Amino acid sequence: MARSIVAVLEIGTSNTVVLIGEAMEGGRVRVLGKGIARTAGVRKGLIIEPKQASAGLASALKQAEDAADVTVGEVLLAVSGSHIAATPGEGRLPVRATDGKVTRDDLEEIRELARETQPSGERAMLHTIPQFYRLDDMDNLPNPVGMRGKQLQLAMLFIHGQRARLDDAQDLLRERTIDMRGINFSALAAASAVLTPEQRGHGVALVDLGGGTTNYVVYRNNVIVSVGSFGVGGDHVTNDIAQAFSLPVNKAEELKLSDGCAVIDPQRSARRIELPASVVAAAARSISVKALHTVIEARLRETLGLVRDQVGPELRHAGAGLVFTGGGAYLPQLDELAARVFGMRAQIGEPLPQYIENLRDDRLRPAALATVSGLLIRNAQMRDADTASGPMISLVDKLKKGFGR
C-alpha cells in the first residue's frame, strides 16, 4: 500500500516552518521531517519582502526534505493577518417532502444556497463552515434530517482573506514549482491539533499569540462561532520594550524571553536587570523589572482585551476556558492575566499526542508548532478523503531515490 505523505507550510512573522508527515492508522499523523528557519520580510503575517521570505522558505523546505528524504511537490498553507475576516451567510429553503420531513437532499441544497451569499471579488474564500440549522422556531439544530417542519434555515460562517495577500504567498511556492493544496486560517489549523472533542463540545476559545498577529477561534457546541485575526503580536511586545528602554530590537527580544512576565510579578518587581556596557550604552546600566513587566502587561492586557471585545457574548459559552497557542503562550503568568481580562481559566495548548507524533523539536516549543501540526493533521485528513473518493489527484511525495529533483 502506498504511503500517504503530506507536507504543510507556515510562513509566520517570526519563523517559517515546514512539516512533512505520514498519515497513520486511526487518523494520527507522524512527523517525518521538520524545517524551521527565521523569517525575514514578513510583518504582521504579511509578506512585504518576497525575496527575504523566500530565503526562509528555502531553508525550512530543505531541512524538512532532507530529514524526511522526500521532495515536496504540494503543501497546505496557513495564513493569518488582519486581512482575514469572517462574515455570516444564510440559506433558506422550504421543506418540500410531502411528509414534511427534512431530507439529506434538502441539506445539500440549502448549503449551496447559503454558499451563494459568500463574499466574492477581491476576497478569496478559505473556509465555508455550516454552523446551525433552524427549522421553523427550533434553533441551533446540528442535523435536522428526519425532523418535520416547513421552513429550513442554515447559518454559515465564511472565513476569507484578501486575494492579493494570499497570492503573495502562492507566488513564493510557484517559484519553487510547489503546488498549493489549499489555504487554512492559522487559528483553525491550531485548533485541529490542540483541542479535544470535549473542549469543543463544552465551548472553548483558542487564542494564538503569534509573532506578528493574534488569531482566535471560538467553539460552542462543537461549532465555530467566532474567528478573527489582527496585526498585533509578540513583535509589538518586543517593540514596546525596545522603545521603553532604548534597546535594539534583538536585545529587547532577549530580555522579553529571559525576564518577561505577563503581569507585574511581586516576587521580582524590586529587582533590577543589569545590562552590560554595549555599543548602545557606553556604560553598564540596569533596568527595573517592575518597569519591564509594566510594559509587557500593558500590551498584553490590551491585546487580550481586543479579543474579548471582538468575540463578545459568545465567550460566555466557552465552558472549557481559554487555550493559548503560539510562541507567546509560554510567557510566564499569562494565565493569571487571562483570568483578569476574561474571568476564565486558561491553559497552554500543545499538539496532542493522540493526533500527532514525533513533533518535538529543540528550536520551537510545542505550542509554537500548533498551527503547522494542525495543518498536517488536516492535510492528512484531506488526503484520506481524496483516497476514499477516487484516485489521488497529484503525487506529492516522490521518494528522492529515483525521483529526486
Added chain:
Amino acid sequence: MSNGVSGLILVGVGGGGCRMAAAARRMYGEGMEVLVFDTDEVAIRALAGLRGHLFGATRLNRQGAGGVHSNGRLAAQDDLSHILSQLKDARIVVLVACLGGGTGGGAVPVILQALRAEGKTVLCFATLPFAFEGPERRQIAERDRPFLEQGADTLVLAPLDELYDGLEQAALPEAIRRADATLASGLCLLWRLLLTPGYIGFDPAHLQQLLSSAGTARFGSSSAAGADRAAEAVVGLGRAALLRRGEALAGARALALGILAGPDLRLAEVGEIMDRLRAVCRKDVHLEMGVAMDPAFEGRIELVALAFEQWVPSDRRLAAVAGEQGSDLLGRAEGKSDGKLRVGRGKFGDAGVEKTVIKGEDLDIPTYQRQHIRLDR
C-alpha cells in the same frame, strides 16, 4: 582581542577575506585590531604581521578547503569554540569574506550565527564572485546569502564585478591590489570615524542602532581636496562603484554618512555636503551623519557611506533612543530619560507595513505610551 574601549575588531575569513583584511590593516596602520582565520596554513603565513588562526586543520590537513563549500562549513564547526574564544572581548565585529568559495562561503554562516548567539554586533562585508567565474559559483554564493542575512546585523554585499569596475585593462595583480584597496580604504574611514573623537557624534551607539535594524546595505567612500572639495567629495561618492554609481544613494531608505577632515573643515562645507546628498537621496531618507577630525586629514575631505536598502527608521524612535542616551543625533545635550511620554511606532514605522488601527487607535505605538503609563525606572 579587540580595541579595548570600542570593542571593535576587523576579522577576515578565508583567502579573499584575509587578503582584504590585511590590505585594510596595512592602510590603517597601528590601532586597527585585525584577526584572520583561514584553513590554509601557507596563506596565513603569507600575511606577515597579522594575527592569523588556522581552523579545520585536522579535517583539511592545513591545506585549505579546496573550494569545497562543505569543507569550509565543517572546518568552522570543528573549531568554532577556538574562533569564538579569539573574539570574546569584541563587541562589534566587522567580518570580511568572499562568497562562492570553500572557506569563506562555507565557514562564514557558521561563524556569524555563533557570534550573533553570543550577542555580538556583526557587520559583514561579503564579495560576490565575478560573472566570468560561472553560474555555479554565483549560485553557491546566492545560496549562502540568506544565511548571511540572518546571521549578520547588517550585510554589505560587494559584487566583485563592481569592485573591479574600470580595472579591466589593468594587469591582474594590480587590479586585485586596487580593488582590495577600494574596500580597504572604506573600512579605514569607517574605523577612523568610529575611533576618532568628533564634533558631531557618529558614535558606536548610532551605528549599532542602524546595524541592528538594517538588513542589507551598500558601502562606499570618496576623497577630495582643494577649494571645491566638499562638492567633489559628494560627486566622488556618487561615482563609487560599490554604491552603484549613485543608484544606491538615490534608493537608500537610510544613510549613515561619515565625514573625515582636518581642523580646517568649515561649517559651510558640512552644510554643502548634506545639501548635495539630500538632493540626490529620497525625500524620506533617514540620514545619520558624523564628523571626525584628524590633523592628518588637513586639506581634504573624505566621505564614507553605508546606504541601507530596506530599512526605514522611525525618526521618533531614534529621538527616543537619543533622549535615553542623553544626546540627540547631533550630540546636543538633552535631559536623561524620565519616564515621560515619548510617542513612536518603532519597528512598525517601516514603509510597507500596514498600520494596525483599531477603534481609531494606532496599536503600533507602544501601549504604555498611548495609555500614559509612567514607568517606575
